[in-house]
Structures are given as structure tokens and as C-alpha cells.
Amino acid sequence: MIIAIDGPSGAGKSTVAKSVAKKLGFSCLDTGAMYRCIAWCALEEQADLSDGERLGAIAREKEISFGHVEGDPVPRRVFVDGVEVTDAIRTATIDKSVSTVSAHPPVRAALVDQQRRIGNAGDFVIEGRDIGTVVFPNAEVKVFLTASNEERARRRVLQNEQRGVGSVDFDEVLADIVRRDEQDSNRATAPLVAADDAVAIDSTGKTIDDVIEDICERARALRRDAE
Numbered sequence: 001m002i003i004a005i006d007g008p009s010g011a012g013k014s015t016v017a018k019s020v021a022k023k024l025g026f027s028c029l030d031t032g033a034m035y036r037c038i039a040w041c042a043l044e045e046q047a048d049l050s051d052g053e054r055l056g057a058i059a060r061e062k063e064i065s066f067g068h069v070e071g072d073p074v075p076r077r078v079f080v081d082g083v084e085v086t087d088a089i090r091t092a093t094i095d096k097s098v099s100t101v102s103a104h105p106p107v108r109a110a111l112v113d114q115q116r117r118i119g120n121a122g123d124f125v126i127e128g129r130d131i132g133t134v135v136f137p138n139a140e141v142k143v144f145l146t147a148s149n150e151e152r153a154r155r156r157v158l159q160n161e162q163r164g165v166g167s168v169d170f171d172e173v174l175a176d177i178v179r180r181d182e183q184d185s186n187r188a189t190a191p192l193v194a195a196d197d198a199v200a201i202d203s204t205g206k207t208i209d210d211v212i213e214d215i216c217e218r219a220r221a222l223r224r225d226a227e
């Protein structure tokens, strides 16, 4: 079974996806981390961020993999060609360049290919922007998770504080979120948009546990129906 969780940055997708996966015994895939890896590689190689063909070649050549922290079934570590980039892909510099990198069709084609290969290997919760629309249009459960801009900025600041990486300035984070939404929603290829058959969940003012339980229950109901 595939559970697709799409939505803008800071809506709580990562927390929700990881907890749902843990509760249901599914694997989980953070596709935003994959786009961040390509942005990191491009900056390392000082590639021109407007050169879609070059960035596409990088996305095809680099091997992105995920790893576990001991005792945690959810993968939280990220590697590119064996080099750990878990923290390096969360900096403000990456935040600023990743939307440009992820807008290039050759980059998307390479990563969508990898995402389908990974997801087809078992039961997965996959979070991103285009999972329910492009990557897995036949996903059994599709959720479009949103929250107000201010709520998302507050959560992102808290997350950055906890991780010790990225900006902790509320206004800077809010401006970045608004700018990225705009860029992600208006790009020509696979823009951020809810699938027609996605369940829209606004997490503003809701506890994250309620959202997690709601999604788990949808998956369990499908399992029961299939039995």
C-alpha cells in the first residue's frame, strides 16, 4: 500500500509521515530530502542552478540512500554516494536553492524514477509535493496536508532549533516559506497542487496526533475492506 502525503513546506508532513509509518509498520520516504541532496551536490560542484541538463545528469549519477539511527525503525539519516548529508541538506542555503533545482524537468524525471522504484518495493508512506498527482497517482491513501503560513513558520523555527541547523528567525523563515510555496506552486512541471481525490487536512489548531490517527484509520479501513 502507498500512502501519499503532499503539501507545502512546514505543514507537518515529515512528522506525520514518520509517525504513520511507525504505527502501521510501513517504510517511509522523504522525497524533499532527495531534491535537497541534488541541490547540495549542485552547490558542491558549483554548477549553474539554471542549467537543467547538468542538474539532471547529477540527479541520474548520484546515489541517494537513507540510513537509520540505532533503535529507530524510521530512516532519518541521508547519504549521497556514501557521504552523510543529514544536516548539510537542511541549511538556509539549501532552503534558498532547492526550489530552483527541483523545478527542472530532467531533475524531476530522474528522482521520480528512483521514487517509484523505492515505493514499489513494499508498503510506504511517501511525502512530497507531487506524490499523489505524479509519482503514485494510484496511491491507496492520498492526503494533502496544509496549515496557515504563520503556523508553518513557527513549526519550522522549532524544528530548526531542535536540529541546530537552519534559520531560527521567524520572519526570515516565514518569508522563505511564502517564497517557496509560490515557486513550487507555479512551476510548469508537477506543481504543488492537491490531487482531485486527495483528502485535504488543515492541521492548524489540530494536534499532530489527531492528524496521524486520522490517516492511520483510513489505511486500516482499506486493509479491512480488502480482507
Ligand code: DC
Binding pocket: 009, 010, 031, 032, 033, 035, 036, 098, 099, 102, 103, 127, 128, 129, 130, 131, 180, 184
Ligand atoms: O519537503 P522539503 O521542504 O524538504 O522539500 C524541499 C524542496 O523540494 C521543496 O521546496 C520543493 C521540492 N520538492 C518537490 O518539488 N517535489 C517533491 N516531491 C518534494 C519536494
